[in-house]
Amino acid sequence: MQSYEERLTAPRSWWVIAALIGVACALMLLPLGTLPMLGGLIGGAALAAVAVSAYGSVRIRVVGDALIAGDAKIPAAALGEAWVLDREETVAWRTHKADVRAFMLLRSYIGTAVRVEITDPADPTPYAYLSTREPERLVAALAAVRT
Incomplete structure (x- = not known):
């Protein structure tokens, strides 16, 4: 019996967009100082990356x-x-x-x-x-x- 498995991963460009979301969050928090800006960069990029990963984790088997x-x-x-x-x-x-x-x-x-x-x-x-x-x-x- 033949088996099949495929993961419908998100395209690479979506990961670039996730990084850019982190940059946008950092820019929004820039007026508040360096630490909030870094928090926005890391937090925004991490949340966007989790969303891209979750959407692209669906499988067909x-x-x-x-x-x-x-x-x-x-x-x-x-x-x-x-x-x-x-x-x-x-x-x-x-x-x-x-x-x-x-x-x-x-x-x-x-x-x-x-x-x-x-x-x-x-x-x-x-x-x-x-x-x-x-x-x-x-x-x-x-x-x-x-x-």
């Missing part, structure tokens, strides 16, 4: 007989067909084709995605939309789990 995407755990018996979405389809399925009942693990900085049909009649979720950098590998792992 295919383990055993389940798909685990963020906080969702979907058993293989409830998984239908999975489709690789190219860049145009990725944008379409997160905008005008999207269903409000769908499970969306969306990261706008990732240009490709996978759409997985949910076949459980007791679950009102029609599909799961998963941003992924390796859509072909994810689809292959899901196909291996379903068989």
Whole structure:
């Protein structure tokens, strides 16, 4: 059985922005003196870095007989067909084709995605939309789990 794991890490530019937030906090506290300025630099950068790290720590895993995407755990018996979405389809399925009942693990900085049909009649979720950098590998792992 093929397993799959991917962490949807934030882009490097977001870490630069976190550092710049620290600089902005330092500049706001500059009139209060050197120590408050240093506190603003360290505190602002640390809080922004924690936020970037938390947003980029979500994982997609295919383990055993389940798909685990963020906080969702979907058993293989409830998984239908999975489709690789190219860049145009990725944008379409997160905008005008999207269903409000769908499970969306969306990261706008990732240009490709996978759409997985949910076949459980007791679950009102029609599909799961998963941003992924390796859509072909994810689809292959899901196909291996379903068989």
